[in-house]
Structures are given as C-alpha cells and as structure tokens.
Amino acid sequence: MTFSEADRQYYLAMAGIQVWYAREPLSGAAPSAEFSFPEAPVTAEPAGLAPPAPPAPSPGGSRARSADNAGQAGQRIASLQALMSNGPSVSDPPPPAPPLVEVSVESETPASDATGDASVPETLPDDRVTVSNLRVTMGLWVAQNTILVGRVSEDASERLQDTLANNILAAMGASKPVEPKYLRWPVFANPLVPGNSFADFSRLLASMVDQSEGRQLILLGVLPELPDEEREPWLAQTLGRPAVDFRQSLAELAAVPAHKRSLWQALKPLLRSAG
Incomplete structure (x- = not known):
C-alpha cells in the first residue's frame, strides 16, 4: 500500500x-x-x-x-x-503564585533536669578532635592477665605490628599468641551520618575492653594528639586507669629501637610486681 x-x-x-x-x-x-x-x-x-x-x-x-x-x-x-498534547497554551496566563505564609521558629531551650538547671553534657574532648578529622585504626590484644590497646598504622605491615604486640604480651607472661580485634574509625565515610560522633567512638572502644577487670592495661599510641587535661579524664572514663601509657604506636616502636628500650623500661616494674 x-x-x-x-x-x-x-x-x-x-x-x-x-x-x-x-x-x-x-x-x-x-x-x-x-x-x-x-x-x-x-x-x-x-x-x-x-x-x-x-x-x-x-x-x-x-x-x-x-x-x-x-x-x-x-x-x-x-x-x-x-x-x-496536554500542555498549556502559550497564550494562557500563568497560574497565580501561592500567598506567602510567615512561619515563626521558636528557639529551642536546653533540656533541664529536675532541679531546673540545664543538663550538663558528658566530659569529652572539645572540637580540637572533631568527628571529621578523627581517623584512627586500633588493635586490641586480650591475654590472660594483660590487655594491649595500640594504634595500628595503615602505612606499615599489619603482620609486623601484630607480631610486635604478641612479643610484648609474651614478655608480660602470655603463653600463646593472641588474635587481635581491630577498630577502624570512622565507621561511615560520611561524617554527617548518625553514629560518627566522638561519644560513639568512646562507647564502642569501651565496649571492646569491657572484660578488662583484673588485667593490666597497656596503651601504645592511643590518641596522643589530645591535650593532657582532656586525655587523662577520657582514658579513665573510657578504658580505665592504664598500667603503662606509652605515646608511640606499634609502627613507631618497630621503626625506632630507642622507643623499644623506653617501653621496656616502663614494663620492668610490672614484671617485678608480677613476680
């Protein structure tokens, strides 16, 4: 056709x-x-x-x-x-704009306790260590009588740092190697997602060392960037009172022999008291 x-x-x-x-x-x-x-x-x-x-x-x-x-x-x-087509004609007048409505927003007042005073937030570090700039990986090694919490560097061999941590525990009396548990922070890449605050980091770290009663706590490079007046209360609240608080991480110990000697001098009193 x-x-x-x-x-x-x-x-x-x-x-x-x-x-x-x-x-x-x-x-x-x-x-x-x-x-x-x-x-x-x-x-x-x-x-x-x-x-x-x-x-x-x-x-x-x-x-x-x-x-x-x-x-x-x-x-x-x-x-x-x-x-x-169902579209409007070019000659049709545009629809009238909706009237503007003013909305008044009242400022929120802080919550008050039973006595009428404003609630006091938890004692945590200020904005110098904020959610956005806290990037840390920590390893936890739990032995019979010792817990070692150390910062793990992403630039060094993870196996090397694990071996060094188990050697320290063996010097403290551990009979066999310990498998580490790792905490990588932040959990979410987007800092605006709920659960990325410093308080959430503290609660998660505290839950991982919850069974530390009766064990000596050794810290290696745990947030040394915090000021001392904020770091010490945070450590006591989150991890408890450490037996040894060493500012260098496992990677720094493996790279600098002088740091190993300094750590050994700090561990000697614990060995004498255990013996």
Whole structure:
C-alpha cells in the first residue's frame, strides 16, 4: 500500500515522530524526490482534529512550490501535535503564585533536669578532635592477665605490628599468641551520618575492653594528639586507669629501637610486681 507524503507525515505525527528535511542539498547526495501533497489524505481524520488541507499543486509546479507545500505540511503537523498534547497554551496566563505564609521558629531551650538547671553534657574532648578529622585504626590484644590497646598504622605491615604486640604480651607472661580485634574509625565515610560522633567512638572502644577487670592495661599510641587535661579524664572514663601509657604506636616502636628500650623500661616494674 502506497501512502502520500502528507499521509506519511500524519501517521508519524500521531506516533510522536517529528519529520525533518534538509534545507540545502547535501554534496554528493542523490536529488530528493518531489513530494506531492494531495488536497485531502486518504484516511479519515477524527472530527474536530482535521486541519485545513493544503492547496493542490499545479502539474507544472517548481521546486519553490514544493517548498511552500512542505511548509504548509509542517504547520499542519504542528497543529496536530498541539491538539494532541496536554500542555498549556502559550497564550494562557500563568497560574497565580501561592500567598506567602510567615512561619515563626521558636528557639529551642536546653533540656533541664529536675532541679531546673540545664543538663550538663558528658566530659569529652572539645572540637580540637572533631568527628571529621578523627581517623584512627586500633588493635586490641586480650591475654590472660594483660590487655594491649595500640594504634595500628595503615602505612606499615599489619603482620609486623601484630607480631610486635604478641612479643610484648609474651614478655608480660602470655603463653600463646593472641588474635587481635581491630577498630577502624570512622565507621561511615560520611561524617554527617548518625553514629560518627566522638561519644560513639568512646562507647564502642569501651565496649571492646569491657572484660578488662583484673588485667593490666597497656596503651601504645592511643590518641596522643589530645591535650593532657582532656586525655587523662577520657582514658579513665573510657578504658580505665592504664598500667603503662606509652605515646608511640606499634609502627613507631618497630621503626625506632630507642622507643623499644623506653617501653621496656616502663614494663620492668610490672614484671617485678608480677613476680
């Protein structure tokens, strides 16, 4: 079945397909066919949607006449698409803007206890060590009579640091190697996610050393960047009173022999008291 160009454009417009024609002939391309547009399409159009039919071309019409007919066909397709679309007309006035409503926001007052005084927050370090800049990995080695908590460096061999921690526990009387438990902070990469606060870090670390009663606590490089007036209360509240609080981490001990000698001098009193 053969369709005229006007019928072809009509069905393509009904399917939502827009027809394009080249404005100028392409170099090396075959000449385009002379499209004929009959006075009325073969198919019957729905009532109310039939646009005005273009005039029939004369038998000896020129290329300029064909261009005029193509322009009329384009207007016809545009009229069909405008009738079929549900969008508002360009001439329709815009809807009125909703009235502005002023909303008053009352400032929140701090919670008060039974005596009427404002509640006091927990004793934690200030914003010098905030949620966003606290990046730490800690290892916990729990032996029979000793717990070792040390900072683990991501730049050094994890196996080397584990071996050094077990050697320290063996010197303290541990009979066999201990498998470490690691705490990597923050838990979530996005600092705005709930659970990334310093209080959450303290609670998680305290829960990991909860069974430390009756064991000596040795700390190696546990948050040495905190000021002493904030670090000591935080250690007592979170981990308890340490037997040895050494500021260098396991990686620093492995790299600098002088740090090993200093740690050994700090561990000697514990060995004498155990003996």
